[in-house]
Amino acid sequence: MQTIKEIYKIGPGPSSSHTFGPMRAAQYIKETYPDAQKVEVTLFGSLAFTGKGHLTDMIIQKTLKPVPNEIRFDYKTPVEHPNTMEFKVYENDEVKAVHSFVSIGGGKIERDGEKALESKKLYPHTTMDEIHAYCKQNHLTFDEYVDQVEDKDFDTYMKSIYSAMIKSVKKGLSKTGVLPGSLKLDRVASALNQSAKSCDDLTEQNALLLASYAYAASEQNAAGGIVVTAPTMGSCGVIPALLYHYAYDLGYPKSKLIKGLKIAGLIGNLIQYNATISGAKAGCQAEVGAACSMGAAMIAYLQGQTNSQIECAAEIGLEHHLGLTCDPVGGYVMIPCIERNAVAAQRAIDAARLAKYLRNVKKNRVSFDMVVKTMNLTGIKLPMELKESALGGLAVVVPSEEKK
Structure with missing residues (x-):
């Protein structure tokens, strides 16, 4: 990898x-x-x-x-x-x-048929099972494993990624108006955020705040703004929303959040290497599903969970997005993409919570590696119309003025 x-x-x-x-x-x-x-x-x-x-x-x-x-x-x-x-x-x-x-x-x-440009194999292990075994043998947490493999400039790079993610949310929250394109879709991140702040119920408030952050980053993306692939731009709202929420609403330190971001990156790396993160290859399970898996792993780490629980969280996050289609209305990264990012951010927290208790009562029958393999096989079976072609699903049901 x-x-x-x-x-x-x-x-x-x-x-x-x-x-x-x-x-x-x-x-x-x-x-x-x-x-x-x-x-x-x-x-x-x-x-x-x-x-x-x-x-x-x-x-x-x-x-x-x-x-x-x-x-x-x-x-x-x-x-x-x-x-x-x-x-x-x-x-x-x-x-x-x-x-x-x-x-x-x-x-x-x-x-011209060559492997990915600027790519160089760095990680000695290519499956979660291998990484898990190595970490157990050497008494490492997943973030420590990442630090052991990556170069000396990695921390500096990750700090820039963290800052860019936070900035994408802040910018999105400050914008109003209509997104570009024939769908004439209104920006709603700012309005959602204001609604959240007026909530009396703390649980509902946190859920709405998280959704507003996902909308903010995703609307920035839809408008052609600067965002961070996590693992793609179509899923760029999930991880930044979680980071922003845990930093500004829950008060987690930046240093710990960046460690969580490293673990999320490790999960994304495994998915890309063993399957794909391309919606055109495997549908939205490969984008938003992968982002949810990454986010679940990050939240599990932030909650102090073990490597086994973190793996379980990542597995749950991806497993329950299996078969998710990519059917952008009008070919825009708006419907259903923006709302889907907000939902996946919520599901990442749910997956981490479930993993925390499940691993205490039973061993996982379905491993993370199994789910990644399944996602890849499912993506192959999905018809082309449901893989970022705008020829099926919502793209042919929801009215759009966009013409080829």
């Missing part, structure tokens, strides 16, 4: 696979071919079907400027990966180079 830095990346929304990944591909082309006269880009699969709603064409054009470019949407040519794009570079009126990129989720890209 690679560094957890590949799970947490700061960049522009609304989609890590459809915005951030294509942006990085365009950056590579611009830097590699500074004398390019023109660039033709063809988007295939999910990038074609939902590229407009995800601002794929806009971010590519913006990144390639001032080089003249043309974006084409190919809805018919079959491709092995649904997030495939081709860049054709012209110099002196001739084709200088042709590169194929695949956006595999979380902003990571692969070029």
Whole structure:
């Protein structure tokens, strides 16, 4: 497995696979071919079907400027990966180079069939069972294990991730108005937050506050603002909402929250390595489901739970999102994505609470590794219409003016 830095990346929304990944591909082309006269880009699969709603064409054009470019949407040519794009570079009126990129989720890209760019194997273990056994043998907590593997600059990096997550919530809470696009969806994070503060019931207040934070970060993402992949931009509201709530409402210290963030990153890393975090590959179970699993592990750690309980929390968080489809209305990361982030943040706390007591009375029959494998198999079985194509589910039931 690679560094957890590949799970947490700061960049522009609304989609890590459809915005951030294509942006990085365009950056590579611009830097590699500074004398390019023109660039033709063809988007295939999910990038074609939902590229407009995800601002794929806009971010590519913006990144390639001032080089003249043309974006084409190919809805018919079959491709092995649904997030495939081709860049054709012209110099002196001739084709200088042709590169194929695949956006595999979380902003990571692969070029011309190679493994993910900027990737390097770092972790000696690739399953939770292996990590659990190693930690037990060496008397390590999961965050200590992460510190043992990552480089000396990792703490500095994680502090920047923490700050960016908190900032995404704060900015989202300060904004009102309508989100961009034909759905004309109102921002509601600020209104939800005000409603929460007027609640007399503390339990209800905390639940609404948490929801408002998830809405805040997710609305920032939907508006093309700067957010953090956790593990993707479509699920960027879950972890920041939990962090913000535990920091500002419950008073947890930043140092402990960052340790929890490391454990969440380890869970996301395992899911990406052994399955996928791409909605176009496996539906929203791979995005919001993965984020819920990460969040559950983080909360379990914050509550002082053991490694076994943390694993159980992560397993519960992912297991009960199995089969969750990705069906964005109009191709936008808005419906059902924003509300789904708020629900998953609540479920992460529920999963941690349940794991705390379940592991005291019985051994888990379903391991975290089993659920990750199941999620991957389920994703393969999901039809293409329910994997970020906007061709099924809510996307064909809920009215939208968005046209291809």
